[in-house]
Amino acid sequence: MPTVSLNGIDVYYERGGSGPPLLFCNGSGATLESSALLIEQFRQHFDVVAHDQRGLGKTSIPDEPFTMAQYAADAAALLDHVGWATSAVVGVSFGGMVAQEYAVTFPDRVTRLALVCTSSGGAGKPSYPLHELATLPVEEQAAISLRLLDTRFTPQWLAEHPHDLAMVQARANRPERTPEQRRGELAQLDARSRHDVWERLPKITAPTLVAGGRYDGIAPPSNSEAIASQLPGATLRLYEGGHLFFVQDRTAMPDILSFLAG
Numbered sequence: 001m002p003t004v005s006l007n008g009i010d011v012y013y014e015r016g017g018s019g020p021p022l023l024f025c026n027g028s029g030a031t032l033e034s035s036a037l038l039i040e041q042f043r044q045h046f047d048v049v050a051h052d053q054r055g056l057g058k059t060s061i062p063d064e065p066f067t068m069a070q071y072a073a074d075a076a077a078l079l080d081h082v083g084w085a086t087s088a089v090v091g092v093s094f095g096g097m098v099a100q101e102y103a104v105t106f107p108d109r110v111t112r113l114a115l116v117c118t119s120s121g122g123a124g125k126p127s128y129p130l131h132e133l134a135t136l137p138v139e140e141q142a143a144i145s146l147r148l149l150d151t152r153f154t155p156q157w158l159a160e161h162p163h164d165l166a167m168v169q170a171r172a173n174r175p176e177r178t179p180e181q182r183r184g185e186l187a188q189l190d191a192r193s194r195h196d197v198w199e200r201l202p203k204i205t206a207p208t209l210v211a212g213g214r215y216d217g218i219a220p221p222s223n224s225e226a227i228a229s230q231l232p233g234a235t236l237r238l239y240e241g242g243h244l245f246f247v248q249d250r251t252a253m254p255d256i257l258s259f260l261a262g
Contacts, residue, residue, distance in 0.1 A: 003058065006077040007070065012058035013051035013078055017043030020111075021087035022260060023075060024050040025095030025102075028130060028192060029185045031057030034174070038246075042090065045257050049082055051075075053098070055184030066191040072101040076109070088260045089206075090114040093127070093219065093243065094188070097195045100227075103204045104197050110206040114256050115227060117212055117243050119219045122198030124226035127219045131189040142172075148217035150242025167247060201230035208234045209259040211252065213245030235259065 003012045014032055024042055026035055031052050042048050052059040054066055054074055075098060079087060086109050091099025096118025103110045119127040128148055133141055146153050146168065158165040177185065208231050212224030221238050228236035237255060241248030246256065 004078070004081050006081065007074055009054055009060035009062055009074075011051050011054070011060070011074060011078060013049060014039075015047070015049050015082060017046050017048045019046040020261065021084050022046035022048050023079060023084075023087050023089045023099075023102075024048050025075065025089065025091035025098045026050065026053060026056075027093035027095050028188060029056065030092075030095075033057065038092070041253060042257070045261060046088070049078065049084070049087075051078055053095075053188070055187045056181075061180060061184040061187070066187050068097060068101045068191055068195050068197075069105070071098045071191065072105050075102050076106055079109070085109065086111050088112040088114075088262075090116065090256065090260060091118060092116045092246075093118055094192055096219075097121075097127075097192065097197075100197045100201070100204075101195070103206065103208075104200040107203055107205045110204070112260050112262055113204065113206045113208040114260055115208065115210050115224075116246065116256065117216055117219045117224075118227075119195075119223040120198045120201060120227050120230070121194075121196035124198045124201075124230065125220075125223050126195065127192075127223065128217060129193060130218075131186070131193045134186060134189060149244065150213070150248075151215045151217045153242070164248065167244060198226075198230065201227065202232075204231055207259075207262075209256065210234055210236045211246075211256060212238050213241040213243060213248070214238050215240075215242045216245065218243045 239245040239249040246252040
């Protein structure tokens with residue numbers, strides 16, 4: 001798969017599927033490899049461009065601090081490279097923050113927009129401060145992360161819901177990161193901590209779906225409601241699940257795919 005030099009870094013990207021053009025923006029610490037199953041669902045309906053965002057996966061890890069504006073500019077430069085003037089855009093979690101920054105900066109390039117389990121920052125409130133969580137001891141991180149993933153998650157709940165338990169176990173079994181990979185992840189979390197598009201959200205002109213989980217401890221439903229309140233005509237949908245509601249609630253992905261297809 002190709003790597004292209006954009007904005008002073010080497011960006012690894014993949015393009016696959018058929019249908020209308022769609023830019024996919026990934027979450028915190030996520031790579032094309034770790035999100036392959038999710039991305040494949042979009043490829044069944046769209047011509048999808050997705051990339052390892054700066055600091056992650058097979059993309060360069062610059063030495064200087066990252067900004068949300070850079071993440072949006074990287075996405076725009078990548079679409080220039082593949083020859084797309086416009087596309088639909090879907091962003092998941094941190095990717096939803098990038099998608100918001102992209103959409104307020106390049107509103108004419110977005111045909112439809114799906115913001116999934118994300119936050120605007122500012123008066124619309126930020127997502128949980130994962131940059132602070134990263135400084136805690138590993139065992140404490142694990143305990144807090146469980147409830148952030150879904151506020152219902154207790155040992156008893158997971159024992160009674162094997163599908164959710166399998167999801168938690170799969171996340172716990174991720175490969176250990178190298179120090180360099182960890183440096184890139186922390187730089188991404190630093191940029192995330194400064195995300196704030198609240199005042200600029202009305203610049204978004206594309207039809208927008210704001211989708212959240214009712215039990216999300218990272219991007220609570222009130223954050224999704226706040227984003228929708230800033231976008232006249234936005235569609236707000238809340239699902240039965242937490243931060244990964246699109247895995248937990250089987251109605252979510254069909255809704256997101258249908259909306260993006262218009």
